[in-house]
Amino acid sequence: MADLKTRKIFEANHTATQARWIYIALVFAIGIITKISGVSNVMFPMQLIVALFCISVASNSFWYLFHWFSPEKNDKKAKTIYRITFIQYLLDLAIITTIIHFAGGIESISFIFYFFVIVASSFVYDQKKIFFISLAAIFLYDVLIFSEYFQVINAYSRYNFSNLAIHNSFDVVAVNAFTVSMALFTTALFIGYLSRLRRIQEDRLISEKDEKFRETKKTEEIRSRFITILTHQLRTPLTHIKLALSSFSESKEISSESNQKLLLEADLSVERILALVDRLVKIKDLESKKVYLEKDIIQLNGMIKEAVSALAIQASKKGIKLSFLEKSDNMASEVEGDRELLLTACEMILENAIVYGNPNSEVRVAITRADDFSEISFTNSGPGISAGDRQKIFFPFFRTEKALKTDTNRSGLGLYLANIIAKRHRGKIFFVSVPQKETTFTLRLPIVSRG
Numbered sequence: 001m002a003d004l005k006t007r008k009i010f011e012a013n014h015t016a017t018q019a020r021w022i023y024i025a026l027v028f029a030i031g032i033i034t035k036i037s038g039v040s041n042v043m044f045p046m047q048l049i050v051a052l053f054c055i056s057v058a059s060n061s062f063w064y065l066f067h068w069f070s071p072e073k074n075d076k077k078a079k080t081i082y083r084i085t086f087i088q089y090l091l092d093l094a095i096i097t098t099i100i101h102f103a104g105g106i107e108s109i110s111f112i113f114y115f116f117v118i119v120a121s122s123f124v125y126d127q128k129k130i131f132f133i134s135l136a137a138i139f140l141y142d143v144l145i146f147s148e149y150f151q152v153i154n155a156y157s158r159y160n161f162s163n164l165a166i167h168n169s170f171d172v173v174a175v176n177a178f179t180v181s182m183a184l185f186t187t188a189l190f191i192g193y194l195s196r197l198r199r200i201q202e203d204r205l206i207s208e209k210d211e212k213f214r215e216t217k218k219t220e221e222i223r224s225r226f227i228t229i230l231t232h233q234l235r236t237p238l239t240h241i242k243l244a245l246s247s248f249s250e251s252k253e254i255s256s257e258s259n260q261k262l263l264l265e266a267d268l269s270v271e272r273i274l275a276l277v278d279r280l281v282k283i284k285d286l287e288s289k290k291v292y293l294e295k296d297i298i299q300l301n302g303m304i305k306e307a308v309s310a311l312a313i314q315a316s317k318k319g320i321k322l323s324f325l326e327k328s329d330n331m332a333s334e335v336e337g338d339r340e341l342l343l344t345a346c347e348m349i350l351e352n353a354i355v356y357g358n359p360n361s362e363v364r365v366a367i368t369r370a371d372d373f374s375e376i377s378f379t380n381s382g383p384g385i386s387a388g389d390r391q392k393i394f395f396p397f398f399r400t401e402k403a404l405k406t407d408t409n410r411s412g413l414g415l416y417l418a419n420i421i422a423k424r425h426r427g428k429i430f431f432v433s434v435p436q437k438e439t440t441f442t443l444r445l446p447i448v449s450r451g
Helices: 004-037 046-069 075-102 110-121 127-149 164-168 170-250 256-287 300-310 312-317 339-355 387-392 401-406 414-424
Strands: 296-299 321-325 334-337 362-370 373-381 428-434 438-446
Touching: 004 046, 004 075, 004 110, 046 075, 075 110, 075 127, 110 127, 110 170, 127 164, 127 170, 296 300, 296 339, 300 312, 300 321, 300 339, 300 362, 300 373, 312 321, 312 339, 334 339, 334 438, 339 362, 339 373, 339 414, 339 438, 414 428, 414 438
Parallel strands: 321 362
Antiparallel strands: 296 334, 362 373, 373 438, 428 438
16 A cells, blocks of 8 residues: 555645646637637637647646556656656646747737646645746746747737737847746745645644554553453452462361461462552553652662662572662762652662563662763663564553563563653663663663752
């Protein structure tokens, strides 16, 4: 299927071809009526009027059928039509110049037919092409009347009572050439400006339509992921709770150790549900900006130590070593913001590094300074993030195929929530990933300004 730009070229050319029928019919009708009147166009042969009309009709019919029945509206054919249509406009100018010549040269008002071509070209071309067509019209007209003046070609009278002496007056010829040329140029300037405004408006509408389509598609994807993940995340823990409690209530001879195991499983399932709901609530509040951010001075060294300590047990279960390189410069490790939210963001990024890190590897956390920002980096060794997934990594509920295979109990909300928190603190999260080697997520926050 042709893309939007290609379809626009076909539609514009088809519209211009239809519009050309109007001025072909109008020019021919004027020529026939004035010729039959016997007053004007006295030197214009009727056979030539009919011949020029037939050439115009044949040319336009060919392109009309070509546009309409073109089986493939691809980009290559669109460019071909774009170029050849330009040649057809030049043919129209040549035909109109011939009409002007036999209709009396500088006596004729047939130069107004040039305006039809300039206006029709605005359906297809931009300002530059419209100016070029107007310059071609000016060139043809000026060459014609000066050629008549210098008697390179014969000059014809428009009326029975015409005086050919005006064709031999340089002042008359020069003033006429200047007036018509300026009229054509001004028309091209005006039509080109309107064409530019129309194209800007069209591009804006297309851009808005595309943006709306992308947003709708993104919303549908998020909704689909939300339903899938929420169904899994809630159904699985609730099923475990139900089975655990059913077994606990139905079993008459169950040991204390078994009781503890069933209750622990039920408790962990409840914690998973509560954690999911808590993240959803936080996301909702942060997105709606209902959460008021505390403005505290935060020592990043202490906050990162707390995050590392909170996730040490989880890391040890995979044999992962957590290492933290403290920042000795306290000034560089001070930021302003809501400590609880920033701690949550750090814990989520660190937890992500642990979950998707290779077993028995190391996760490194470091604080560095970059200009007026503190950067907290979290580096792990693992499968990494493929090029196709990098644009979606901060989407809510998004999980890569590798991530789904690694841990099916994750919701895909951690990085999304961490990114929202970073933005609320005038910071951002970015990452560098080398698949099958290591991945580094960096939280960048503005340093506290002293003084």
